[in-house]
Each structure stands twice: as structure tokens, then as C-alpha cells.
Amino acid sequence: MPATIIVGAQWGDEGKGGVTDRLTANADVVARFAGGDNAGHTVAVDDKVYKLHLVPSGILYDGVACVLGNGTVINPVNMLKEIDELVEQGIDVSPTRLMISTRAHIITPAHIALDRASEKARGEGAIGTTLRGIGPAYLDKTGRQGIRAGLMLDDEEFADTVHNAIEQANQTLTAQGFDPLDAQATAEAYITAAKRLQPYLTETAVYINDQLRDGARVLCEGAQGTMLDIDHGDYPFVTSSSPTAGGALTGLGFGPLYVDRVVGVAKCFATRVGSGPMPTELDGELANRLRGSGERFWDEFGTTTGRPRRCGWLDGVILRYSSQVSGFTELFLTKLDVLSGFEELKIAVAYEVDGQQVSYPPSTIHDLQRAKPVYETLPGWQEDISAVRSPDDLPQAARDYVQRIGEICDTLVGAVSVGPKREQVIPLA
Ligand code: GDP
Ligand code: IMO
Ligand code: MG
Numbered sequence: 001m002p003a004t005i006i007v008g009a010q011w012g013d014e015g016k017g018g019v020t021d022r023l024t025a026n027a028d029v030v031a032r033f034a035g036g037d038n039a040g041h042t043v044a045v046d047d048k049v050y051k052l053h054l055v056p057s058g059i060l061y062d063g064v065a066c067v068l069g070n071g072t073v074i075n076p077v078n079m080l081k082e083i084d085e086l087v088e089q090g091i092d093v094s095p096t097r098l099m100i101s102t103r104a105h106i107i108t109p110a111h112i113a114l115d116r117a118s119e120k121a122r123g124e125g126a127i128g129t130t131l132r133g134i135g136p137a138y139l140d141k142t143g144r145q146g147i148r149a150g151l152m153l154d155d156e157e158f159a160d161t162v163h164n165a166i167e168q169a170n171q172t173l174t175a176q177g178f179d180p181l182d183a184q185a186t187a188e189a190y191i192t193a194a195k196r197l198q199p200y201l202t203e204t205a206v207y208i209n210d211q212l213r214d215g216a217r218v219l220c221e222g223a224q225g226t227m228l229d230i231d232h233g234d235y236p237f238v239t240s241s242s243p244t245a246g247g248a249l250t251g252l253g254f255g256p257l258y259v260d261r262v263v264g265v266a267k268c269f270a271t272r273v274g275s276g277p278m279p280t281e282l283d284g285e286l287a288n289r290l291r292g293s294g295e296r297f298w299d300e301f302g303t304t305t306g307r308p309r310r311c312g313w314l315d316g317v318i319l320r321y322s323s324q325v326s327g328f329t330e331l332f333l334t335k336l337d338v339l340s341g342f343e344e345l346k347i348a349v350a351y352e353v354d355g356q357q358v359s360y361p362p363s364t365i366h367d368l369q370r371a372k373p374v375y376e377t378l379p380g381w382q383e384d385i386s387a388v389r390s391p392d393d394l395p396q397a398a399r400d401y402v403q404r405i406g407e408i409c410d411t412l413v414g415a416v417s418v419g420p421k422r423e424q425v426i427p428l429a
Pocket of ligand 2: 008011012013014038039040041127128129130131132133134135222223224225228237238239240273274275
């Protein structure tokens with residue numbers, strides 16, 4: 001395995017952190033290629049639960065190098081907070097094993113304030129962002145006025161640039177009736193953070209290419225999910241980056257011929273946090289059962305924002321599309337255990353839009369909002385399956401459900417998990 005790419009196949013929170021953690025056992029480098037601290041990856045190791053936002057999940061394995069690639073956006077203050085929390089938990093997060101690309105972009109408090117202002121201005125049509133400044137940071141990047149992380153190596157230039165960025169954002173904020181930020185105090189906090197992050201900064205694309213050339217195994221940890229992709233997702237209810245397989249190549253800077261495995265991660269049902277279409281969304285008792293009460297750490301409440309996630313039946317339409325746009329070599333299905341106890345289970349196999357059946361997600365929000373799922377119904381199972389480790393020990397209905405998902409997506413199902421812990425995995429291929 002020279003390079004493996006892990007991609008979320010739904011609307012994020014599919015369990016990518018846990019899958020990354022399990023595959024890190026066979027990796028030398030784990031790299032994030034898109035997004036920032038809008039991500040929340042929960043990883044359970046023995047009795048400990050780690051919540052990662054920016055630091056790649058590979059950090060939990062001794063000796064594995066971790067990279068934040070050029071495609072990511074970094075909030076220096078939050079980055080340091082996360083590093084400090086991990087160190088407190090006994091994890092080695094020294095610059096010898098964590099590298100930040102000098103080409104990654106910086107999220108400033110101006111971006112966060114603008115994210116909040118833009119959400120307010122949208123009113124009813126708000127995207128429901130994580131308010132981490134992600135959209136405005138990528139907007140500055142593509143508008144060619146962003147701040148590359150490498151600038152943190154130059155104290156004075158960095159201070160001036162952050163200061164100016166905040167002054168400029170203040171004009172927009174005040175024009176829209178929002179309070180301006182204190183440019184001086186903000187810039188100071190950023191300079192302190194930048195100083196501490198300097199040893200982590202490097203040309204990560206060069207590092208990764210050297211590693212790949214020397215035979216190292218690189219695992220690319222996706223954030224968000226295909227339906228949040230700026231090109232392939234439910235635009236405009238998306239994030240501002242490319243969390244699909246193509247994004248791994250641009251977001252880290254290596255060529256496609258190194259990739260021999262693309263693992264699509266999907267939950268065995270659907271969840272979404274934030275606004276936007278979700279054709280298979282449920283409410284009431286069924287949704288509550290899928291979501292859980294919030295007592296268990298894996299219940300469906302956001303890792304980053306704590307918001308309850310919207311829940312629904314598995315959407316085979318988006319899964320099939322996700323498999324195509326990233327070229328999944330296999331699917332890793334998570335949370336099969338949560339489906340125990342349902343009498344029957346539904347999977348959307350197509351949508352109906354104005355009486356016409358479509359087999360892929362429509363491109364416009366107007367059509368998406370009118371898409372009605374066409375369901376196939378399968379029998380459920382009652383048994384607790386969280387201790388099952390072999391496919392032969394799964395109830396027949398559970399095996400049939402998993403097999404049907406593979407058929408609908410025309411993709412091999414490589415494994416299913418039946419709990420959040422490392423060992424709660426059933427390999428299928
Ligand atoms: P990510 O953003 O894709 O990494 O996913 P999140 O961490 O936001 O959400 C997935 C949640 O499901 C986490 O709390 C995981 O610990 C948990 N999880 C992952 N796989 C399983 C599984 O097979 N069963 C159960 N019950 N929980 C799981
Ligand atoms: P992980 O990596 C779930 C969603 C937000 C919002 C939209 C845009 O944990 O799967 P943004 O702050 O990125 O501008 O918000 O995208 N979103 C996520 N939803 N999991 C995530 O990350 C997400 N990252 C962003 O809720 O709908
Ligand atoms: Mg998450």
C-alpha cells in the first residue's frame with residue numbers, strides 16, 4: 001500500500017477517524033488533506049476516547065508521522081490548544097512527528113467573525129456551518145489574498161499581515177452592523193501562537209514524495225464527506241474544500257499513480273449536521289433511536305459543535321455517487337450495531353423528482369429539495385451484534401443488509417464495524 005485515501009461517503013461523521021486509526025497499524029505516515037477544525041474525529045482506544053479536530057488520528061500510534069497538508073486551513077490558536085490537550089493525555093506531539101505545510105492557509109479571527117456574519121445574513125437559508133471560519137478562509141485563499149502558514153516563520157511580516165487582515169475585515173463587519181475586532185490584541189495572540197508553531201512548519205509535499213519514493217505507506221485521512229464537497233455536494237449547503245479522493249492529491253501534492261486503495265467510509269444509516277437536503281431524513285421515534293440519547297460518546301451529537309445530528313435511513317443514491325466520484329476500491333461500513341432492534345430497515349435506491357426516477361443526486365438545490373426517496377425494505381434483526389467478530393456469526397438479516405449495500409453501490413464491502421473500539425471490526429474481504 002503506497003498511498004491509501006480514506007473518504008467520507010455521506011455528509012461527514014461516518015467514522016473516518018476510527019477507520020484511520022484501524023488502518024494506521026499498517027501505515028508510516030498519516031496525512032490530513034482538506035478542511036480544518038470543522039472536523040471532529042472521535043477515536044476510541046481501549047478505555048480512552050480522543051477527540052481530534054486538526055491533528056491526524058495517526059498521532060495515537062507511536063512512531064507514525066503526521067502531516068497537515070497544503071489543502072488544509074489552520075487556526076494557530078486552536079491547533080496549539082489541541083496539541084497541548086494531546087500532550088496532557090500522554091501523546092507525543094513533537095515536531096519530529098507532526099508537520100504542518102508551509103502552504104496550508106491560516107484561519108484568522110476575522111474569518112471566524114465573517115463566518116458568523118455571513119450565517120446571520122443568510123437568515124433562514126443559513127448553511128449551519130461549524131462557525132470555525134472555514135468558508136471565509138478558503139474564500140481568501142481562492143481570492144488570492146489568504147495567508148500561507150509559512151508566513152508564521154517571519155514574525156514581523158506575519159504580525160503585519162494578520163493585523164491588516166483584521167482591519168480589512170472590520171470594514172466589512174462594521175458596514176454590516178457587526179462589532180469590529182480588536183486588531184491589536186488579536187494579532188498579538190496570533191503572534192504568540194505562530195512562534196510556538198514555527199518548528200512544525202515544513203514543505204510537506206516534498207516530505208511526502210520523499211517518503212513515497214522510499215516505500216513508506218501513506219494514509220490520507222479525509223475530513224467531512226462527499227456530499228459536503230464543494231463540487232460534488234449539495235451546493236450551497238457544503239463546506240469550502242474538496243474532501244473527495246481528488247482533493248487528497250491536490251491537498252497533499254503527490255501523483256495519482258501512488259494510490260492503490262481508496263476506502264469509502266459510510267455509516268449504515270444516514271446523518272447530517274447543519275442545513276441542506278436530506279431526502280431520507282426521519283423524525284420522531286425512529287430518528288431518536290438512530291440518534292441515541294447522547295449518553296454514549298458515539299451517539300449522534302456533533303464532536304465539534306455538540307449539535308444533535310439529523311438521522312435517517314441509508315441513502316444508496318448518494319453512496320453510489322460517492323463511490324463513483326472517488327473511485328472507492330472498497331467500502332468500510334460503520335455502526336451496524338446501532339441497527340439492532342429495528343423490525344425493518346429501508347434503503348433509498350433512487351429518487352423521484354417530479355414523477356421521474358433519478359439514480360444520482362440532482363445538481364441543483366431546487367431539484368434536490370423536491371427529491372423523494374424510492375425505498376427498498378429489508379428485514380431487521382434483534383440480536384446485539386457488538387461482540388461479533390466473524391461474518392458467519394452475524395444474523396442472516398444483517399449479512400443481507402450489508403450485501404445489499406454493496407450491490408446498490410456496485411462496490412466491495414471490505415469491513416463493517418459493530419462498535420467504536422479498535423477490535424470491534426468484522427473483515428469481509
Ligand atoms: P468522523 O468525523 O467521520 O471521524 O466521525 P465522528 O467521530 O464525528 O463520528 C463517528 C462516531 O461513531 C464516533 O463517536 C465513533 O467513535 C463512533 N463509531 C465509529 N464506528 C462505530 C461503530 O461501528 N459502532 C458504534 N456504535 N460507534 C462507532
Ligand atoms: P468530519 O470530518 C459533519 C458541515 C457543517 C455545515 C457545512 C459547512 O467530522 O466528518 P463549514 O464549517 O465547513 O463551513 O460548514 O459542513 N460540516 C461537517 N459535518 N462532519 C464534519 O467533519 C463537518 N465539517 C463541516 O455542519 O453543514
Ligand atoms: Mg466528525
